[in-house]
Amino acid sequence: MANKVVTPLTEPGVWIERIGSRVFPAHLPALFLDRDGTINVDTDYPSDPAEIELRPQILPAIAAANRVGIPVVVVTNQSGIARGYFDWRVFAAVNGRVLELLGDQGVFVDMVLACAYHEAGVGPFAVADHVMRKPNPGMLIEAGKRLDLDLQRSLIVGDKLADMQAGRRAGLAQGWLVDGEAAIQPGFAIRSLRDSSDLGYLLAAVETLGRDNRS
Numbered sequence: 001m002a003n004k005v006v007t008p009l010t011e012p013g014v015w016i017e018r019i020g021s022r023v024f025p026a027h028l029p030a031l032f033l034d035r036d037g038t039i040n041v042d043t044d045y046p047s048d049p050a051e052i053e054l055r056p057q058i059l060p061a062i063a064a065a066n067r068v069g070i071p072v073v074v075v076t077n078q079s080g081i082a083r084g085y086f087d088w089r090v091f092a093a094v095n096g097r098v099l100e101l102l103g104d105q106g107v108f109v110d111m112v113l114a115c116a117y118h119e120a121g122v123g124p125f126a127v128a129d130h131v132m133r134k135p136n137p138g139m140l141i142e143a144g145k146r147l148d149l150d151l152q153r154s155l156i157v158g159d160k161l162a163d164m165q166a167g168r169r170a171g172l173a174q175g176w177l178v179d180g181e182a183a184i185q186p187g188f189a190i191r192s193l194r195d196s197s198d199l200g201y202l203l204a205a206v207e208t209l210g211r212d213n214r215s
Helices: 056-068 088-104 138-147 161-169 196-214
Strands: 009-011 014-018 031-033 072-077 111-115 155-158 174-178 183-185 188-193
Touching (some): 056 196, 072 161, 111 138, 161 188, 188 196
Parallel strands (some): 072 111, 155 174
Antiparallel strands (some): 009 014, 014 111
16 A cells, blocks of 8 residues: 555556646636646656756746636656656656746646657556647547637647647647747647747747737
């Protein structure tokens, strides 16, 4: 019994955790964020809470979403669990440290979803093309159901094209690619997030969503 962990697992490879107690009106848009490489520096399968370091350029976007009252939702693939590099207990410790560091900066997220399934996984995690694993949209759609979100007005920020593809497949209108190139796809715009001017456009987009909700 000493090794038993109570976690927000809905199945062996899916973690869904509501953070905090904020109650939101129905049909709000959300700011979706990838975690590793977007919120925190990606150290190649992060597994040591002591090594977690935030990427400061994303903090103003989270602060803007907090300020205008729209949910902030983290959606993260965790194939390190599938591959046996670490387990959910380690994920919980690392994720807790990410949330702690965000709190130290005065910003916070409202929900965390993680998918550990991968075609190269072992045991129950060996699932190819699971609906929850980005680039599939399952985590975004599930968050949309649980928080009653307006996905079509929501935004996603990530550091991989898989993040952008998940956003497009979930029906979002646009995404922001950290250190990537801008592109236009049918029904979905990818914006670059490289420098302060790009960040300014992202902040304006988030603040516009807040104004739209009050109108």
